[in-house]
Structures are given as structure tokens and as C-alpha cells.
Amino acid sequence: MESARMGLAPGLCPGSAQPSRRIPLLRLNPRGVGLSRTACEVELHYQSSRASWKMLKCKSSGSQSEGGQEEDDASPRKKLAVFVSGGGSNFRSIHVATVRGSVNGDVVLLVTDKPDCGGAQHARDHGIPLVIYPKAKSSSEGLSPDELVTTLREFGVEFILLAGYLKLIPTELIQAYPRSILNIHPSLLPAFGGKGFYGLRVHTAVIASGARYSGATIHFVDEHYDTGRILAQRVVPVLADDTPERLAGRVLSEEHKLYTQAVEALCEGRISWRDDGVPLIQSRDDPDEYS
Numbered sequence: 001m002e003s004a005r006m007g008l009a010p011g012l013c014p015g016s017a018q019p020s021r022r023i024p025l026l027r028l029n030p031r032g033v034g035l036s037r038t039a040c041e042v043e044l045h046y047q048s049s050r051a052s053w054k055m056l057k058c059k060s061s062g063s064q065s066e067g068g069q070e071e072d073d074a075s076p077r078k079k080l081a082v083f084v085s086g087g088g089s090n091f092r093s094i095h096v097a098t099v100r101g102s103v104n105g106d107v108v109l110l111v112t113d114k115p116d117c118g119g120a121q122h123a124r125d126h127g128i129p130l131v132i133y134p135k136a137k138s139s140s141e142g143l144s145p146d147e148l149v150t151t152l153r154e155f156g157v158e159f160i161l162l163a164g165y166l167k168l169i170p171t172e173l174i175q176a177y178p179r180s181i182l183n184i185h186p187s188l189l190p191a192f193g194g195k196g197f198y199g200l201r202v203h204t205a206v207i208a209s210g211a212r213y214s215g216a217t218i219h220f221v222d223e224h225y226d227t228g229r230i231l232a233q234r235v236v237p238v239l240a241d242d243t244p245e246r247l248a249g250r251v252l253s254e255e256h257k258l259y260t261q262a263v264e265a266l267c268e269g270r271i272s273w274r275d276d277g278v279p280l281i282q283s284r285d286d287p288d289e290y291s
């Protein structure tokens, strides 16, 4: 049984241009992993006779707040995992908010199905470990659903944020993280959601429908695309001469603000569930106000 121990190194990614030091191909121990953390480094010890995959490791200091204070006096900082497939502007926006301190949490892991995407590059540039899910058909790299759950648990992940992630989250993860997975969608769900509705396709459909308003939706994730409980929305007008690209740009700008506010509430324990199952955000300024 192969075991590998490694220190952290500046972000390395499968296929990255000039890895400063190749991380050995790591194998996951079916019985779990050992995780030890030095002052500013995380070392992972993996043994496995089964799945083989590449673990991208970087200094963990990149995920701490600017003040370096690891935990808010009031409550411990929440550990977040972000899932991306593309440019990662929502991921970057959330990461900036954790570093600046408005979000009482840290991004401790990035998950992607596209290791060369912009979001993965941001993780490498900022010392955030990265894993691949799901396995690419053409490659042996990547985790199985059970291995993904194990890895998230070993990183102490408490909440999962989908941010332009384009693969179906498996039932194993939904069950392991009840009421703890959020997604952002670029329309006013339930309109223009579901399989096939992602990226510019959403905005093209909105314009073609003649809808006068679109927007962004944050929702909890269930087993199906875009059918989970809606947590927050923002409305964006559709202009008579809009193109999908221009509408996308205005919606994306609202997404960044909406997602950051939702994650602030999530990390401060300001989300409550109405008796009919609708999640509400409690105002930071007025505890009697919910939206």
C-alpha cells in the first residue's frame, strides 16, 4: 500500500504550466486520511490501493483572514468549500469577503471538474487546496462521491457553496450535508432553471421569452437541478435591446453582492427555517426582521 507524505507547495494543478515541484500522485486510503497541520502548512497522508488522484496542496495561510486572526472572538470561523467549473468570479468575490472579514469563514477547499478553469487558477494563486470531482471520463484523476464526502469531512468543511459548478451534486453529498449546500443561479427561479439551464443559455432563454425582469437566486441544493428551497433573490430588469452577454453582466454583478450577503448570514447562524420549510435570513441590524 503506497503512502505519500508531502509538505505544502505553491499551488500545483494537473496540467499547470510550470509546476515548481511536482506533487507525487497521491492515493486515498479507503480507511480515511490523516491530517496534520503545522503553523502555516497542512500535510496530508494518503494511502490507498484504490483510487489514485492528484491532491493540489498549497499553503493554508492563504485562506486566513487578513488580520491573521484565525477565529472570531464571538464564534469560530466556519470552514467553507467552494465548487466551480468556470471563471470563478463568485468564488473570488466570496474569498475576498472571507479575507476582508465580512464573512466569518474561510475557504479551505476548492472542488472543480475543470482543473484548468479560472476558479481553479484563483485557488492555486491563493493557497487554497483543490480536488477534482467528478472523475473526468478521459482521465483517472478525480474523486468518487464517497471519496469526495471523506475529503470534505477531513478538511472540516461545514458549508458547501456551488458557484458556477455545472455537474450534478450526488445524493451522497446531499445526505452528508443537509441544509448546508447553497447554489447561485442566474435567473429568478423557478423560472428558467433545471437541466440545460446554465451560463448564457439562461439569459438567452430569458430574453427570448420576453420577460421584463430576470435576476439571481440563491437556493439550498437538493437532488435535482435548481429545485431546492429558495433563500434569497435579487431582481434585474431586462432591457429592450439586451443581449445575453449584457444581461449576464448585470445579473453577475448582483450575484456577487447577493451571494456574499447570504454567506455572511450562513456563517453567522442567521438563517432560520419557517414552519413550511422556507429558509429566511435574519437581518444583521434588526433581529426581528427577516427576508
Ligand SMILES: Nc1nc2c(c(=O)[nH]1)N[C@@H](CN(C=O)c1ccc(C(=O)N[C@@H](CCC(=O)O)C(=O)O)cc1)CN2
Residues within 6 Å of the ligand: 162, 165, 166, 167, 168, 169, 170, 183, 184, 185, 186, 194, 195, 196, 197, 198, 221, 222, 223, 224, 225, 226, 227, 228
Ligand atoms: N444536486 C444538484 N446539483 C447541482 C445543482 C442543484 O440544484 N442540485 N445546481 C447546479 C448548478 N446549476 C444551476 O444553478 C446547473 C448546472 C448545470 C446544469 C446542466 O444542465 N448541466 C449539464 C452539463 C453541463 C456541462 O457538463 O458542461 C447537464 O447536466 O447535462 C443545470 C443547472 C450544480 N449542481
Ligand SMILES: NCC(=O)N[C@@H]1O[C@H](COP(=O)([O-])[O-])[C@@H](O)[C@H]1O
Residues within 6 Å of the ligand: 084, 085, 086, 087, 088, 089, 090, 091, 119, 163, 164, 165, 184, 185, 186, 197, 198, 199, 202, 252, 255
Ligand atoms: N445554472 C448554473 C449557472 O448558470 N451558474 C452561473 O454561472 C455563472 C458562473 O460565473 P462565475 O464562474 O464567474 O462565478 C454565474 O452567473 C452563475 O449564476
